[in-house]
Amino acid sequence: MSDLDPRRLLLLVDVVRAGSLTAAATRLSYTTSAISQQIAKLEAEAGQPLLERHARGVRLTEAGGALVRRAERIELQLRAARSELDDIAGLRSGTVRLGTFPTAGAGLLPRVVKDFKSRHPAVSLTVRSSRFAALRAMLDAREIEMSLLWDYHWAPVADTDLVVRELLVDPPMLLVSAHHRHADRSSIDMTELADEQWITREDTHPVGEALERACSAAGFSPSVAFAANDYQEAQAMVAIDLGVSMAPRLALSNLRDDVRVIALRGAPARRILLAHLAEHRLTPAESQLSDTFVAVAA
Template sequence: MLDVRRILLFTEVARRGSVTATARALNYTPSAVSQQISRLEAEAGQPLLERHARGVTLTEAGRALAERGQRIERELRAAENELADFAGLRAGTLRIGTFPTVGASLLPQAVIAFRDAHPDVRLAVRSARIAGLWTMLENREIEMSLMWDYDWSRIDREDIVVTPLLDDPPALLVSDRHPLAGRDAASLADFAHDPWITRADHHPVAEALVRGCRAAGFEPHIAYEAHDYQEAQAMVAAGIGVALAPTLALEGIRPGVSVLPLQPPAPVRRILLVRMADHSLTPAALTFAGLLRDTAAARTP
């Protein structure tokens, strides 16, 4: 059987690309690291590294083992966090994850209600994008997390429990000077010839915009890629173009911007509460989940 400690050491070598750098980081001698890697290769029955003057290169078998090693690291971190819970090292702390638009809209009311009712429980909230939230959940750094999905990218994993909280429909943002600014509602097709302001860095709302516009029969002309919704609003107010944004992202509308409800069909995202299926929620987490459901229900028309 392969030695787990050697696998973890090998994974560190793979990550750093050098036996010497690994030895220095772990306070070992290079010869000690090389000896352990050689023993691991003997256990594996094949070479895992190709050694050269500037470092090391992984063989195909080495790359596969390094990926396994990274999974082992994640599982060990998760085990350490679970044992810390059992030992009471996190007693009195509720750890949850969120993302920016919900952190600025749905979450604050639940946080206030929880802290008023349970002032002795420390609440630790971590905000991140979806990949970061998954990592924190899998490592047990958080008990549960607020997340989102769309109908073309449903969150569907056997190792999680998903609780839908509410639907978050999009709205159209236009300049007060736009000819359609006074309407009670509008469709994407009404803006087929307008330039669009979207989110940068492959943001999910950018995909929602493209999918929605294509369903309406046109390809959006992108005039600006914003890094947050306040930046998008500023460009809308300046007349650069129109924008699509989830309703929960519109808690604060700047002067010069009009919000038009979007007529169906529209790319609606779901707001979800997610936890790992093999993790039973603590009483504090169960209470907070109930407050989130209440807050979401109060927002549902």
């Protein structure tokens, strides 16, 4: 006995429902001879008769009845699979696994999620937050399908294994206390800040390097008063006049009342990116989420 062809199993179900080979052929737009040949091949695969022909149609043998019961289950599963695929294609179900980093998670992501969920409430979103290297590793491990990333001009994301979509340019801002002499300024140049004490991020954070480069380009080296672990801690130190700080605009979604923000000229901006593996083909839900990021970022 050879392997059973599932298409012939489903044809057997059609014949039984139609009541005869001729009726099944008419319903399926085949010739009766073609239907008969396929049933004969199925019987050869089964190694025993499946149908008994009689004057008014066909009757299942015991073996035929067993196969029809199994085939009907296969038919139900195929219908369920098609329905599930249609739901995914129509964004009536599905899951998107997304990576983010803290400042994007606080500033950009909530608006995107709110917009996306309002239009596609049946699609489940799961989010992992981490730093660049960990997010990149999660993409490789298929723990996430898409991720927000960032880069600066001196270290661009140029990974050929990734498809990268630029969402926005995130400009640098200067943070000063409400009582600082520059608190009422709307913009300021790095060259005006050579005498300031600085609140920066701990040494390995990208904004620390961005500050060093900006100060160097302005002709001075920053005098660092405090290295903060996060932007809220940096704001707290700025608020008590321990120093001034530089931060990307997206990092300022939760701004203290006693801190002022000034547009900063002469400092590098970072790009905010949405990336996925080049070998990963975006699902309809992922494509819609990507477009939502672009729309919100704009």
